[in-house]
Amino acid sequence: MAKLIVVCGATGGLGGSVARRMLTDGWKVRAITRNKESAGAKALLEAGAELASANYDHVSSLKTAFEGANAIFGVTNFFEYMFDNGAKAAEEKETQQIVNIATAANSIPTLEHLILHTLPSAEKLAGPKYAVPHMDSKDKAADKIKAELPDLAKKTTFLWLGMFASNFWAFPMMIPTELPNSTGSHVYLQPIPASTPIYYAGDTETNTGAFVSAILAKPHISTPAKYAFVYTEQGPFSEYLQAWKDATGKRATFVQISRAEYEDLWGKEIGGELAMMLESFAMESDWGKAHKGHVITAKDLGIAEGELVGVKDTLIREKHRL
Ligand SMILES: NC(=O)c1ccc[n+]([C@@H]2O[C@H](COP(=O)([O-])OP(=O)(O)OC[C@H]3O[C@@H](n4cnc5c(N)ncnc54)[C@H](OP(=O)(O)O)[C@@H]3O)[C@@H](O)[C@H]2O)c1
Structure with a gap:
């Protein structure tokens, strides 16, 4: 009989990738959403998934949605809460939501494997001056699960991702700006600096599921x-821009500005959050x-090189969105 994976965030990018891939692999997929009537939810139903309503803020709704699961995939979305409530509140909420997913998963007797999207803590990487709420929130949740739910931790994998190629159409701060006239x-x-080495996750809609x-x-x-780490390449920030230039054939120059200038452009909240994240990468590559000795790569998992899609190939394929 086919095994059942319950996929949180299935109407989004990462969860959607997991749902589609696991359907292809022959698993039964139950997709979690807050709104079964959305276009994304209906598309999942058509693709062969079943739908269940649940909200990360309500453990009881998650417990019901997770019933019978052999595997559960969890992903939260810090930025959805940050715009309404600020980074500090969003940090606490995201940590709690990941712990809620784990708490509900811990009550499922059939569960064999829990996979949770988290990120490394900028604070642990580069020091307290580099606290980055959307990274620290996720790593704090991983630490809490290891400390407070040790039996669940034994069957848990934390999934990190490098910078998405989709930022070039989905994240305004990561889109080159055309100079008028x-x-x-x-x-x-x-x-x-353009020379800062960064990890890139390439086409997350393919690579997350893989x-x-x-x-x-x-x-x-x-x-x-x-900590399974989804990345297709690590290279200077200038290479990320170069991939965009190669894919579009457009001219672009990397210009370093200060954190204060970045915050002036984008606002203190999101500008400060992103600037600090990038600065932490510059501090520690x-x-x-x-987490030495606990990080797993594509090679460790036996994923064939050709199975993952890197930044440049994603941008060439998605050129119409650039
Ligand atoms: N951009 C980057 O370079 C980058 C790099 C590394 C990591 N990340 C991380 O990627 C994550 C975002 O992943 P994504 O791109 O897959 O997000 P996404 O496309 O915006 O999808 C978010 C999903 O979460 C679900 N969701 C949100 N709040 C929920 C709640 N309270 N209860 C139930 N479901 C809820 C949504 O489902 P419904 O709306 O259907 O309910 C949706 O399916 C963020 O945490 C970010 O930090 C981003």
Whole structure:
């Protein structure tokens, strides 16, 4: 009989990738959403998933939605709460929501594997001056699960992702800006040097599902409580921009500005959050530094090189969105 995976965030990018891949792998997929009537939910139903309503703020709704699961995938969305409530409140809420998903998962007797999207803590990487709420919130939740739910932690994998290629159409701060009356010249205004090495997750709508599929196929490799790291390349920030230039054929120059200027442009809340994240990458290029010996890569999971899609190939394929 086919195994059942319950996928949180299935109407979104990461969860959607997992839901589609696991359907292809022959699993039964139950997709969690707050709104079964949304276009994304209906598309999942058509693709063969069943739908269940649940909200990360209500553990009881998650427990009901998780019934009978062999595997559960969890992903939260810090930025949805940050715009309404500020970064500090969003940090606490995201930590609590991840812990809520884990608490509900812990009550499911059939559960074999829990996979939770988290990120490394900027504070642990680069020091307290570099606290980045959307990274620290997720790592704090991982620490809480290891400390407070040790039996669940034994069958848990934390899934990290590098910077998405989709930022080039989905995240305003990561989209080059066209200079008016320039016949197509762009600037890439960022608060760190172009030479800063960064990890990139490429096409997250393909690569997230590929990782989860491999994690579930070889559960012993990424448990207990290991950090599986989705990235297709690590390279200077200038290479990320170069991929965009190659894909679009447009001209662009990387221009470093200060954190204060970045905050002036984008606002203190989101500008400050992103600037601090990028600064923490400039301080420490090894995201696995605080978790030495516990970080798993695509190679460890036996994922074939050709299975993952890197930044440039994603941008070439999605050129119409750039
Ligand atoms: N951009 C980057 O470079 C980057 C890099 C690394 C990590 N990340 C992380 O990626 C995450 C976002 O992932 P994504 O792109 O997949 O997000 P997304 O496309 O915006 O999807 C978010 C999903 O979460 C669900 N959701 C949100 N709040 C919920 C709640 N209270 N109860 C139940 N479901 C809820 C939504 O479902 P419904 O609306 O259907 O209910 C939706 O399916 C963020 O945490 C971010 O920090 C981003």
